[in-house]
Amino acid sequence: MNNTLAILASGEASPGEVVQATGTFGLIAVLIAIPVAGAVILLLAGRRSNRWGHWLGTAAVLSSFAVACVLFLALLAEPDDARTINQHLWDWIDVGTFQAPFALQLDPLSMVFVLLITGVGSLIHIYSISYMDHDPERRKFFAYLNLFIAAMLLLVLANNYLLLYVGWEGVGLASYLLIGFWFHKPSAATAAKKAFVVNRVGDFGLSLAIMMMFATLGTFTFEGVNATVGEANSTTVTWIGLALLLAACGKSAQFPLQSWLLDAMEGPTPVSALIHAATMVTAGVYLIVRSAEIFNLSETARIAVVLVGTVTLLMGAIIGSAKDDIKKGLAGSTMSQIGYMFLAAGLGPVGYVFAIFHLLTHGIFKALLFLGAGSVMHGMDDEVNMRRYGALRKYMMVTWAVFGVGYLAIIGIPPFAGFFSKDEIIHAAWVEHPVAGVAALLGAGVTGFYMTRMVAMTFYGKARWEDGAHPHESSPWMTGPMIVLALGAVVAGYMMLYVGNIEEWLAPVVGYQEVEGGISTNLLIAMTLGVVIVGVVIGWRQYAMREVPEIAPTQVSALTVAARHDLYGDDVNEALFERPGQHLTRTLVWTDNKIIDGAVNGTAAGIGGLSARMRRWQTGYVRSYALTMLLGVVVLVAVLALGSLL
Amino acid sequence: MNPTNYLILSAILFSIGAGGVLVRRNAIVVFMCIELMLNASNLAFVTFARTNGTLDGQVVAFFVMVVAAAEVVIGLAIIVAIFRTRNSASVDEPNLLKL
Numbered sequence: 001m002n003n004t005l006a007i008l009a010s011g012e013a014s015p016g017e018v019v020q021a022t023g024t025f026g027l028i029a030v031l032i033a034i035p036v037a038g039a040v041i042l043l044l045a046g047r048r049s050n051r052w053g054h055w056l057g058t059a060a061v062l063s064s065f066a067v068a069c070v071l072f073l074a075l076l077a078e079p080d081d082a083r084t085i086n087q088h089l090w091d092w093i094d095v096g097t098f099q100a101p102f103a104l105q106l107d108p109l110s111m112v113f114v115l116l117i118t119g120v121g122s123l124i125h126i127y128s129i130s131y132m133d134h135d136p137e138r139r140k141f142f143a144y145l146n147l148f149i150a151a152m153l154l155l156v157l158a159n160n161y162l163l164l165y166v167g168w169e170g171v172g173l174a175s176y177l178l179i180g181f182w183f184h185k186p187s188a189a190t191a192a193k194k195a196f197v198v199n200r201v202g203d204f205g206l207s208l209a210i211m212m213m214f215a216t217l218g219t220f221t222f223e224g225v226n227a228t229v230g231e232a233n234s235t236t237v238t239w240i241g242l243a244l245l246l247a248a249c250g251k252s253a254q255f256p257l258q259s260w261l262l263d264a265m266e267g268p269t270p271v272s273a274l275i276h277a278a279t280m281v282t283a284g285v286y287l288i289v290r291s292a293e294i295f296n297l298s299e300t301a302r303i304a305v306v307l308v309g310t311v312t313l314l315m316g317a318i319i320g321s322a323k324d325d326i327k328k329g330l331a332g333s334t335m336s337q338i339g340y341m342f343l344a345a346g347l348g349p350v351g352y353v354f355a356i357f358h359l360l361t362h363g364i365f366k367a368l369l370f371l372g373a374g375s376v377m378h379g380m381d382d383e384v385n386m387r388r389y390g391a392l393r394k395y396m397m398v399t400w401a402v403f404g405v406g407y408l409a410i411i412g413i414p415p416f417a418g419f420f421s422k423d424e425i426i427h428a429a430w431v432e433h434p435v436a437g438v439a440a441l442l443g444a445g446v447t448g449f450y451m452t453r454m455v456a457m458t459f460y461g462k463a464r465w466e467d468g469a470h471p472h473e474s475s476p477w478m479t480g481p482m483i484v485l486a487l488g489a490v491v492a493g494y495m496m497l498y499v500g501n502i503e504e505w506l507a508p509v510v511g512y513q514e515v516e517g518g519i520s521t522n523l524l525i526a527m528t529l530g531v532v533i534v535g536v537v538i539g540w541r542q543y544a545m546r547e548v549p550e551i552a553p554t555q556v557s558a559l560t561v562a563a564r565h566d567l568y569g570d571d572v573n574e575a576l577f578e579r580p581g582q583h584l585t586r587t588l589v590w591t592d593n594k595i596i597d598g599a600v601n602g603t604a605a606g607i608g609g610l611s612a613r614m615r616r617w618q619t620g621y622v623r624s625y626a627l628t629m630l631l632g633v634v635v636l637v638a639v640l641a642l643g644s645l646l
Numbered sequence: 647m648n649p650t651n652y653l654i655l656s657a658i659l660f661s662i663g664a665g666g667v668l669v670r671r672n673a674i675v676v677f678m679c680i681e682l683m684l685n686a687s688n689l690a691f692v693t694f695a696r697t698n699g700t701l702d703g704q705v706v707a708f709f710v711m712v713v714a715a716a717e718v719v720i721g722l723a724i725i726v727a728i729f730r731t732r733n734s735a736s737v738d739e740p741n742l743l744k745l
Contacts, residue, residue, distance in 0.1 A: 622676075622737045626667050
């Protein structure tokens with residue numbers, strides 16, 4: 001216990017010795033191997049596995065989850081400072097000093113991610129069995145989901161940045177395949193491409209960071225970087241931090257790389273729940289927290305993270321407030337909540353733990369909200385426009401109840417999960433960066449507004465359904481996982497904070513420092529709840545007590561118009577990058593055609609014309625050649641004769 | 647013996663030969679004119695050899711005769727071949743290589 005207190009006081013992470021995997025910990029690789037096998041079998045077996053493919057896919061993730069639980073218990077049994085387990089599988093790249101082992105690392109940080117990924121992943125697999133029931137490509141869907149689970153597990157279990165990059169690209173690929181799952185819709189195909197391209201910008205940051213690490217530190221394993229980064233030049237460390245932030249922004253849809261997430265909602269709803277709410281989009285937060293030692297050393301990089309988080313949490317909340325598409329509303333909300341996590345991660349040792357804490361609770365309640373939205377869509381013939389919902393409470397009692405739990409969790413009503421995690425972030429931000437703290441408080445109010453709007457438009461008010469809509473409750477395969485997640489959304493926050501003591505659990509890896517001074521916790525809780533309630537009341541008055549028009553009104557404030565256009569994110573990208581890029585390429589094509597080709601073709605044409613002229617000299621008459629020769633000889637002789645005379 | 651006369655004769659013969667090559671169209675005649683030029687030069691060589699009292703010119707004259715004989719063999723063969731295909735010995739007719 002003294003040891004833990006010392007860690008808490010210093011704020012430094014001290015992971016202790018890295019232990020080689022033995023006994024139970026040999027199972028770490030199995031975690032990844034099972035979903036890989038599932039994906040490979042389903043993809044290779046093709047249509048033959050159509051009948052049982054979804055069962056295999058679900059079984060694979062469930063077994064992974066079982067293995068994760070075993071590992072979790074084994075890790076709990078270890079002492080605090082011996083919970084970083086390395087499993088070296090093989091030497092992947094071994095060239096001189098460039099050594100990339102294919103090695104996995106299980107520590108408290110990756111453990112909670114593994115539990116989230118496999119746990120929520122299993123529930124979403126079960127949900128998808130029923131949700132994708134009518135899709136002829138259901139087997140392929142499960143293959144991609146398994147592929148995603150494997151890549152995501154590799155991402156969080158890698159023990160070096162290069163292997164993490166493999167997982168990072170793997171989840172990008174799975175995300176691309178799943179957003180474009182219904183690729184026969186042009187909008188889905190475009191959205192998949194957009195997500196892929198925007199993510200490439202972020203991936204560029206990650207590869208830059210890895211290159212800089214290798215160039216300055218000579219290593220890119222977590223262990224090596226953590227041990228040596230303190231000796232590096234502080235400017236370099238800042239640049240590595242900023243490059244990592246760029247990578248995190250791309251994957252986590254943070255400003256300025258946020259534009260892809262809203263379009264990514266074209267994918268099937270379970271995908272939105274698993275990849276674009278609970279797990280993949282939070283990989284950026286993982287990257288930053290995993291690189292805590294780097295960010296601890298660079299004030300500038302941390303301020304940049306806080307800035308990105310603060311801007312995005314407000315942007316996402318504003319966008320979420322104006323969307324009529326239920327999934328896009330939730331996507332805006334996801335951006336906003338990840339903004340909170342970035343904000344927390346940017347606060348340094350006081351915030352890392354809470355970034356992960358909020359990530360975990362958010363993973364549960366946001367997956368729940370997306371699955372709830374999927375259930376509503378399922379009952380309403382895939383209608384996503386909330387203006388055509390209304391009064392669904394009586395028809396979908398279970399969905400209403402679980403969505404309600406998710407709603408209370410996300411707006412942060414005690415004792416639901418979001419209350420604990422969000423409150424800790426607002427508190428830490430308030431003390432460390434008051435401006436960000438105020439923004440976070442404001443964001444909590446807007447969260448209350450848009451979530452109330454969503455619930456009111458969907459479940460309350462008058463029915464505004466399309467003709468022929470027959471809303472009905474979804475099958476137990478869909479409601480079951482939602483109920484489990486709803487239980488999680490009720491208890492997870494309290495359990496993790498007070499029973500599981502998440503600060504102590506994570507402190508050996510990421511470091512933890514108690515927030516000191518500033519404002520009293522109770523006052524801040526009261527303020528936050530006050531702001532949230534104001535948001536809820538405004539939302540309720542506007543969308544539950546008044547009639548909601550079926551067609552979105554056009555006479556609205558400038559802010560609403562902007563929010564409907566995703567705050568002009570796409571327009572900015574188009575004006576700043578796309579148009580100049582197009583102009584550049586057009587100019588280059590013109591230069592190539594006119595100037596480069598012009599010079600080459602002009603030279604050829606000039607020589608051709610000249611030779612056509614010169615060819616006329618060749619008459620073809622032997623006698624004229626003879627005459628030329630004779631004249632030549634005469635001239636030569638004359639010159640020689642004159643020369644000898646002179 | 648006055649070598650000047652021989653040289654003048656040589657020059658006259660060479661000029662007749664050159665003129666013939668330039669103005670005649672019949673390949674046989676052109677050929678004969680070339681022979682005339684070769685022999686005119688032979689005459690000049692022999693004259694100079696006599697004047698200088700050396701054998702060099704005489705030797706060269708022999709070489710020229712050998713070359714002339716070889717040339718006649720090949721040249722006549724070409725002319726006969728062309729005549730067979732085109733029924734003409736005109737030097738202006740074979741112009742396939744001309745554009």
